[in-house]
Amino acid sequence: MKLYLKGHWELYAVEQLQMQLFPDEPTETVDKPFGSGDGAVSSLSEGKRWITATAKVTWKGKTAKACRRISVRDGEDVRLRRRILQQTYFLAATKVLGTTPAWGALSGVRPTKLSTWHMQEGGTEKTADRMLRDVYFVTPERRRLAIDCSLHTLQAQALLEEKDLSLYIGIPFCPTRCAYCSFVSQSIEKFGKYLEPYLEALIKEIAYTGKLLKDSGYHIRSLYMGGGTPTTLNAAQMKRLLEAIREHFDLSRCLEFTVEGGRPDTLDPEKLQVIRQGGADRMSINPQTMSDEVLKGIGRSHDVAQIYDAYRDAVQAGFQVINMDLIAGLPGDTAEGFLSSVRKVIELDPGNITAHTLALKKAAALYYARHDLPSGEEVAYMLEQTERLLRNAGYEPYYLYRQKYMSGSFENVGWCKPGTMSVYNIYMMEELHTILSLGGGGMNKVNTGPNQLERFHNPKIPQDYIDRIDTILRQKDEIFSILNSL
Ligand code: SF4
Structure with a gap:
């Protein structure tokens, strides 16, 4: 066109x-x-x-x-x-x-930024609603989602102190590759030999960044270990990594420490204990669906029974908040099937549930073999009913973002029980303060002023990360020279 x-x-x-x-x-x-x-x-x-x-x-x-x-x-x-x-x-x-699309004329990844800015400048929920309606033609349901998220953003912002930042640690490995995945994550089946040298390079970066942080006077407000699937590391490797984190970083002002354990097949009671005792208080276990058939269709090498086991083990290990991700629009799923997954997850009563919408990019295997995908209208119905179920069960939307190529051009929404929102997700998504990224695949975002960011990429491929670790440390010097000049 x-x-x-x-x-x-x-x-x-x-x-x-x-x-x-x-x-x-x-x-x-x-x-x-x-x-x-x-x-x-x-x-x-x-x-x-x-x-x-x-x-x-x-x-x-x-x-x-x-x-x-x-x-x-x-x-x-x-x-x-x-x-x-x-x-x-x-x-x-x-x-x-x-x-008329759900988000009206808003085309960006972070539609809540507008309502947040509006309220930061003294606007009310009512005037924010009017602005989203009259200027951007956003539908009433999405206006409500955006404003609820902005209210949580304001709460998270109130927790910020001078000279604080958040930390992301990336482990770009997974046991196998999901059919819808477009991340650079490497399957352990093919690239397992890089895991040990990767961990060594990462610990080097942790030690180096820890020293820069100490000298700068900045402190860590939230910490997120994501991927890939960090729990692809075995219990001994995870222990080493967590010990390095505690040795080199002062976490005394850190409000939360999350470890992404996305794939239930990477979790067992011993590893979960190691993570909990290593200082993490939040865990993410991601079923995506509670249907064995749909799981099979997207190439996940686990079944629903393993999701229940992993959840039970995480509760027993003492995690304070557990997040569970679901995806609306997976191949072979139906509205009835998806809503049954939502109900089953709600029954488990996790603190957070993230309702994603399938976004199919060209890097995903499923992109070339896409069939049996629910239509945009079906996905719309799934999300509408999911919102109803979650609100009735006492969850509130606290952050959201959109991606390109999403079914029906909808959104991903993080829902939380009152008092359990993940501030990291808000700081990162709403770009409220600096996010330092360690490891492969992450991006350092340095806030240099109101709504001003400087971005520094880490190499995406683990092999590049390992080979270029010294350059990455020089990049950290550059980042801290900016932070120290602010
Ligand atoms: S678990 Fe996540 S990062 Fe890993 S292959 Fe699946 S979608 Fe990709």
Whole structure:
């Protein structure tokens, strides 16, 4: 689908919207007017008193137009110009589509940022709701989700102190690869030989970063070990890693320490005890579905009975909060099947439940063999009913994010029982403070000012991480020289 911009250069803002609203039509940006056929023209013109945005969208033989304007004075604010361009595109596109997407004209990964900013600047829930409705055309259900999450963000923000940051430690290995996975995680079957040298390099980075942290006066507010599946490490390796963390980092002001034990087949009572005694107080055990058949279809090498065992063992090991992930839209699943999974997980009574929507990227094996996927309408119904079940069971939405290529363009929502939200998830997703990343696959995000970030990538592939560990330590020097200058 062609896209032609006239009188402005806001390609990203308009293109993201086009990709979101027409996910099956690859966007082709053109630099001159095109004749007939599917496509859109987004224009901006400036007169003496008004700045006018117009959009004309043609799709499958239907054409619609929309127009919005702001005063020249308001147009000095680049965000307002961008806004009218997005609004006109959205209004014209939804006319030809005949439907309105759940998140309206919001195309970004973090739709809650807008309501959070609004309330940080003194707005109320009511005015935030109005802004999401009138400016971005967000549906009532999503407005409520966004505002509930923003309220938790404000609570998490109140817990922040000067000179604190959060830490992410990545273990990009898994026992086997799930069919829907697009992460760089390496299956232990093929790449197990790299696990030991990886751990050595990681402990080196932990020791080095620990010293930089001590010298800088910064302290750790939350700690998250993710992956991959960190519990791919055996109990002895996990013990070594946790000992290194405690030796080199001062965790006295750390509010929570989570270990992702995503795959139940990597958990046993001994390993869970090691993790709990090693200082972690939160564990994530991710069923994705409570159907053996669906599990088989997505290439998970465990069954539902192992999920129950892992959950019971984690409770016995004394974890204060357990999170469980589910995915709506998996191949072979149905609305009835998914809601049965939700009910079974609720019965276990974990502190947190994260309801994901399937996002299929090209790096996933399932992308090339996708069939039997529930439709966008079915996924919408699954999410709507999931929300009802979770709210009735006393859970509240506390953070959310969207990804490209999601079924129905919905969202992933973290739900929590009151008082159990994971502040790490909020700090990371809402970019409230610096996140230091250690290990392969992570990204350091250094907050250099209000809504300003500098990003530093760690190598994605474990082999590169091992080979380039000295360069990574130099990068940590660079990061701390920025932090120390703030
Ligand atoms: S457990 Fe997660 S990271 Fe590992 S293969 Fe499956 S989806 Fe990917």
